Amino acid sequence: xxxxxxxTVNHWLAALAALSLFAGWLTTYSTLGAAIALTTLxxxxxxxxxxxxxxxWSRPRQPxxxxxxxxPAPVVQSVRPPRPKKAKSGAKDSLVEQMVDQGRVxxxxxxxxxxxxxxxxxxxxxxxxxxxxxMVPQGQVAMRPRCYEVLNGDTPDRAERLIQVEGLxxxxxxxxxxxxxxxxSGGGYEQMSLWDxxxxxxVLTFVDRTGQPGPRFWENGSFPExxxxxxxxxxxxxxxxxxxRWAGKRLPTDAEWVKTASWPVFAEGNRPAQRRYPWGDAxxxxxxxxxxxxxxxxxxxxxxxxxxxxxGVVQLVGNVWEWTSTSFGAWEPPNRKIETQTPLxxxxxxxxxxYFEMQVHSQFQSGENxxxxxxxxxxxxxxxxxxxxxxxxxxxxxGNDQAAQLQEVSx
Amino acid sequence: xxxxxxxxLDSYRxxxxxxxxxxxxCGGGNNYDAELCRHCHAPMALAHQAxxxxxxxxxxxxxxxxxxxxxxxLGMLSxxxxxxxxxxxxxARGAFSIRLQQHAMAALxxxxxxxxxxxEPDRWHWMHCQVLRKKKKPAELIMPDLAGESxxxxxxxxxTFPVIRAFLNKCSGILVLIDAPRxxxxxxxxxxxxxxxxxxxxxxxxxxxxxxxxxxLALVFTKADQCEHCFDDPAAFAKRHTPGLVQQCRERxxxxxxxxxxxxxxxxxxNEPHGRVLVxxxxxxxxxxxxxxxxxxxxDTMK
Numbered sequence: 128x129x130x131x132x133x134x135t136v137n138h139w140l141a142a143l144a145a146l147s148l149f150a151g152w153l154t155t156y157s158t159l160g161a162a163i164a165l166t167t168l169x170x171x172x173x174x175x176x177x178x179x180x181x182x183x184w185s186r187p188r189q190p191x192x193x194x195x196x197x198x199p200a201p202v203v204q205s206v207r208p209p210r211p212k213k214a215k216s217g218a219k220d221s222l223v224e225q226m227v228d229q230g231r232v233x234x235x236x237x238x239x240x241x242x243x244x245x246x247x248x249x250x251x252x253x254x255x256x257x258x259x260x261x262m263v264p265q266g267q268v269a270m271r272p273r274c275y276e277v278l279n280g281d282t283p284d285r286a287e288r289l290i291q292v293e294g295l296x297x298x299x300x301x302x303x304x305x306x307x308x309x310x311x312s313g314g315g316y317e318q319m320s321l322w323d324x325x326x327x328x329x330v331l332t333f334v335d336r337t338g339q340p341g342p343r344f345w346e347n348g349s350f351p352e353x354x355x356x357x358x359x360x361x362x363x364x365x366x367x368x369x370x371x372r373w374a375g376k377r378l379p380t381d382a383e384w385v386k387t388a389s390w391p392v393f394a395e396g397n398r399p400a401q402r403r404y405p406w407g408d409a410x411x412x413x414x415x416x417x418x419x420x421x422x423x424x425x426x427x428x429x430x431x432x433x434x435x436x437x438x439g440v441v442q443l444v445g446n447v448w449e450w451t452s453t454s455f456g457a458w459e460p461p462n463r464k465i466e467t468q469t470p471l472x473x474x475x476x477x478x479x480x481x482y483f484e485m486q487v488h489s490q491f492q493s494g495e496n497x498x499x500x501x502x503x504x505x506x507x508x509x510x511x512x513x514x515x516x517x518x519x520x521x522x523x524x525x526g527n528d529q530a531a532q533l534q535e536v537s538x
Numbered sequence: 539x540x541x542x543x544x545x546x547l548d549s550y551r552x553x554x555x556x557x558x559x560x561x562x563x564c565g566g567g568n569n570y571d572a573e574l575c576r577h578c579h580a581p582m583a584l585a586h587q588a589x590x591x592x593x594x595x596x597x598x599x600x601x602x603x604x605x606x607x608x609x610x611x612l613g614m615l616s617x618x619x620x621x622x623x624x625x626x627x628x629x630a631r632g633a634f635s636i637r638l639q640q641h642a643m644a645a646l647x648x649x650x651x652x653x654x655x656x657x658e659p660d661r662w663h664w665m666h667c668q669v670l671r672k673k674k675k676p677a678e679l680i681m682p683d684l685a686g687e688s689x690x691x692x693x694x695x696x697x698t699f700p701v702i703r704a705f706l707n708k709c710s711g712i713l714v715l716i717d718a719p720r721x722x723x724x725x726x727x728x729x730x731x732x733x734x735x736x737x738x739x740x741x742x743x744x745x746x747x748x749x750x751x752x753x754x755l756a757l758v759f760t761k762a763d764q765c766e767h768c769f770d771d772p773a774a775f776a777k778r779h780t781p782g783l784v785q786q787c788r789e790r791x792x793x794x795x796x797x798x799x800x801x802x803x804x805x806x807x808x809n810e811p812h813g814r815v816l817v818x819x820x821x822x823x824x825x826x827x828x829x830x831x832x833x834x835x836x837x838d839t840m841k
Contacts, residue, residue, distance in 0.1 A: 465808050465819070483647045493804065493820040503803075
C-alpha cells in the first residue's frame with residue numbers, strides 16, 4: 128500500500144489536479160475545478176523539464192558551437208544508467224583496439240587524446256607501444272663521415288662529430304607489407320593532409336604494377352602472396368613520411384638511427400665506445416640478411432632477432448635499407464662533399480643485396496633520391512618521448528612528473 | 539763444368555731457347571721463359587698451361603665503349619662466382635688471374651670505382667679460370683679486361699692492336715657492354731660505338747658456320763640501377779634507346795639477347811685535385827651472372 132502513496136511534490140501536484148477536476152464535476156463548479164487542475168499541471172511542467180511531457184521551451188538549451196565533449200566518465204558514472212554506459216565503453220574499446228591493430232598507438236598516447244582514455248585503454252595502448260617500439264635514451268653519439276675508414280687517423284677530414292640525441296622510441300621492426308596495407312586501404316594515398324602540398328602531383332604516380340595506389344611491386348593494391356610479414360619496399364621517401372604521419376610517428380633522424388645501432392657508451396674520456404654492428408663489433412653473417420647470406424631476397428621483419436641492437440631493435444643491419452629524415456652527406460667534411468644530380472636522403476643499414484660488409488655497419492651512410500622506389504629500401508618509424516604521454520603508476524604523468532621521468536630514463 | 543752439372547743445364551736452356559714458344563692468343567713465337575708475349579703482351583702462362591697441362595681454354599671477350607663498365611663487371615662477376623658455393627663457380631688459374639678481381643674489389647669496397655684500364659696491352663688484366671657447373675664438365679675460360687679506348691682505336695684503325703684482333707678472332711662468345719644511362723639520355727655516341735664494334739666483329743669472321751653470325755652475343759646494359767625500368771625489359775629498352783644496334787643485331791646475328799646489370803645502387807661525384815671523380819654510394823650487384831650464364835649455355839649448345 129505504501130508504494131502507491133505519492134512520494135514527491137510532483138506526485139502531490141498530479142493528484143491535486145485530478146482531485147480538483149473530480150471535485151468540480153461533483154459540486155457543479157466544474158470551471159473552477161478545471162482551472163485549478165490546469166494551474167497544477169502548469170506547475171508540474173515547470174518543475175519537471177526533463178520529462179517527455181514537458182513543454183519544449185522548458186527543456187534545457189543545448190550549446191550550438193562547439194559541441195561539448197562527452198561528459199567525463201567518472202563524473203557521470205554514478206548517475207548514468209548502466210546500460211548506455213556499457214554501450215559507449217564498447218564503442219571506445221573497439222576504436223582503441225582498431226587503432227592498436229593498425230599500429231597507430233602513438234596517436235592514442237598523445238597527451239591530448241590520452242587524457243580522454245580510460246585507464247584500461249591507456250594501459251592497452253601503452254603495452255602496444257612497449258611491444259612495438261624500443262626506447263632509446265637521450266645522449267650523444269659520434270657521427271662519422273663516409274671517408275672515416277679510408278683516411279689516415281691524423282687526417283683532419285676524418286674528424287667525427289658528437290651529436291646530441293633526445294630520447295625517443297624506435298620501431299622494433301621495419302614496417303611490414305601488412306602494416307602498410309592498413310595505410311593503403313585506410314585511404315592513405317587519398318588523405319592529402321598526410322602529404323606535403325608540393326608533392327601532390329607526384330602522389331598520383333605512386334602506384335603499383337596495376338596502377339593502384341601503393342608500393343611499386345604490389346599488384347591490385349595488395350602485396351605479393353606470402354609476403355605480409357616482409358618489409359614493405361618500393362616506396363619513396365615521401366610515402367614513408369606519409370605513413371609515419373598517418374601512424375602518428377615520424378622517420379628517425381640519421382643520428383637517432385646510428386645511436387640505436389651503435390649504442391654509444393661514454394666510459395672514459397670524451398669519445399664514446401660505439402658498436403660497429405648492432406650486436407657487437409664483429410660481423411656475423413648469421414645475424415643479418417646480406418648478399419653473403421645467400422638468400423637474395425627479403426626475410427620477414429621478425430626474423431634474425433639474435434642480430435638485434437642492445438635495446439631490441441631487429442634488423443637494423445641487413446634485409447632492407449631504411450629511409451631516415453636526414454639529407455645524404457650531412458656528415459661529410461666540406462672538401463669531400465659528394466655531389467649528386469638531385470638532393471638525396473640518407474639511407475642506413477644495408478639490404479639483402481649489400482655486397483660488402485664494410486658498407487653495412489652502423490656508421491655507413493648511403494643516399495637515394497627521395498622519389499626513388501627501390502626494391503631494397505624500406506623504413507621504420509620513430510617517436511619522440513615528448514610526443515607521447517608519460518605514465519606514472521599506470522596514470523598519465525603531467526608537467527614536472529614527465530620531465531623527471533625522462534631524466535630518469537636518460538640517466 | 540761437367541762435374542757440377544752446369545753443362546747439362548746450359549744445354550737444356552740453349553735447347554729451350556732455340557724452340558720458340560707460341561703465344562696462346564696471337565701465336566707469335568716467344569722465349570720459353572717470357573712472362574708476357576712480346577707481340578701481343580698476353581700472359582705466356584696461358585701457352586704454358588696449354589702445352590704442359592693439355593688445357594685448351596675457350597675465350598670470352600668483354601667489349602664496349604670506354605667507361606661502359608668492363609672492369610667493374612668482370613671484377614664483380616669473378617668475385618661473385620668465386621665467393622660462394624653456388625651452382626656456377628669460377629676458380630682462378632694462376633696468380634695473374636686474380637689481379638683483376640683484387641683490383642676491382644679493392645676499389646669498390648672503399649666506395650670508389652677502379653682506375654681506368656690503361657691502353658697499353660702489357661698492363662691489361664687477363665683472367666684464366668675454371669668454370670664449375672653442376673652436372674656439367676668443368677670448362678676453361680680466358681676473359682681479359684680490354685681497354686675501351688684501345689678497342690675503339692682498333693675498330694677505327696684495324697691492326698693498331700694486333701692482340702685485340704687475334705683475341706676476338708678466337709673468341710667463342712662475347713659480352714657487349716652498353717652504358718644504359720648514356721643511352722637513355724639520348725647519347726647517340728653510345729649507339730654508334732656499339733654498332734662499330736658489331737660491324738668489326740662481323741667482318742672479322744664472316745664464315746657462315748663458324749663466323750660471328752652464329753656465335754652468341756650477350757648485349758648487356760650496364761649501370762641499369764640508374765634507370766630502373768631497364769631491368770623490367772632490357773630488349774624493350776634497347777628498342778627505345780639504341781634502335782641502330784637492335785637493327786644491326788636483327789640483321790647480322792642469330793644468337794643474341796639483351797640483359798641489364800647494375801653494380802652501384804646509386805652514384806655521386808666528388809671534386810678531387812685531378813678532376814671530378816664518380817663514386818658509388820653503395821655496392822649491390824644486380825643481374826651480373828645472368829648474361830654470363832646465358833653465354834655458357836649457348837656455348838654448350840654450340841658443341
